[in-house]
Amino acid sequence: MDYELNQFGQPVGLLLQDWIPPVFPPAKVLNGWGCQVEPLSLARHSDALWQAFSADDGRMWTYLTSGPFADVQAFNAWLDRVSSGVDPQFYAIVDEASGKALGLAAYLRIDPAAAAIEVGWLHFSPALQGTRLATAAMLLMMKNAFELGYRRYEWKCNALNLPSRKAAQRLGFSFEGVFRQATVNRARNRDTAWFSVLDQEWPALEEAFAQWLSADNFDEAGRQRLALSDLTRPLLAIKDTASSLL
Structure with a gap:
């Protein structure tokens, strides 16, 4: 249960014990x-x-x-x-x-x-x-954010940008929906797809990254033996099933 009841019997969010906001x-x-x-x-x-x-x-x-x-x-x-x-x-x-x-x-x-x-x-x-380098860069930035104490790490993209939507899920971001007519870009409508990783999801995701990046996951030619998406897919809270239909 992700809530508790206050003195009026109303559901309220869980109290964050010893809560201190992260630094910039x-x-x-x-x-x-x-x-x-x-x-x-x-x-x-x-x-x-x-x-x-x-x-x-x-x-x-x-x-x-x-x-x-x-x-x-x-x-x-x-x-x-x-x-x-x-x-x-x-x-x-x-x-x-x-x-x-x-x-x-x-x-x-x-x-x-x-x-x-x-x-x-x-x-x-x-x-x-x-490339493996691109994945490592995304891991480093995500790891840094959670080590600083952030609770929510977001990824947003044009809803028509299928490669970005697929990349988000490969990296362990769970789909949160599409904000319709979110903005205008280059005089064109933009719907925005939202994704996130939460701090409570990070430990399992970090293990998946470590397994994928390990030397024995790549052969002599540098080809991966196990895809990162195979490791992160079971960790997604919500999957972006619509992205395959674009």
Whole structure:
């Protein structure tokens, strides 16, 4: 039972014993599994990101609110602006072996009072998409949020963005529904699909990540033996069955 009765016999939420709101996430480097998630820096990351994003034919920007950019100057101007922000708090996803930034991610809608935080603004270059490095980056950011004391970790995306909806569930986010006509993006309607992971779900999910990332789960060619989705699917509170019908 996720409630109790007050003195009037009304159901109220469970009391959080010794409740202390988490701190605002400090901008720091997160590293593990060959990945570094670094606070975004124009000077350090712009050249590698421009090169990595230039390999895309434009489709990676379809569901985002920014880009594609006409030239490197326009890209750097945008990068400079977002790197100086507090919320969203942008990070570069860096391949530890090469030292090159291959993508972007951010914490946003950071609400310590509610102990809720969202991951978003995901810009994954073709070199990052579908890789172990990309999964490690998402794990590092999720792990950091829960270790800071956040109770709710959110993922939201355009409801028509099927790859993002599938990625959310693969990473262990449970589906919470679609907010109809949630916003307008590029003069088009956007319905938004909501997903979340709760702190009480994190320990089992962390074990699933550890099992998937273990060296013996990959063969000599780097191919996975057991899919992450096979490990996370049983942990989902609610599944996004509609995503397969889009």
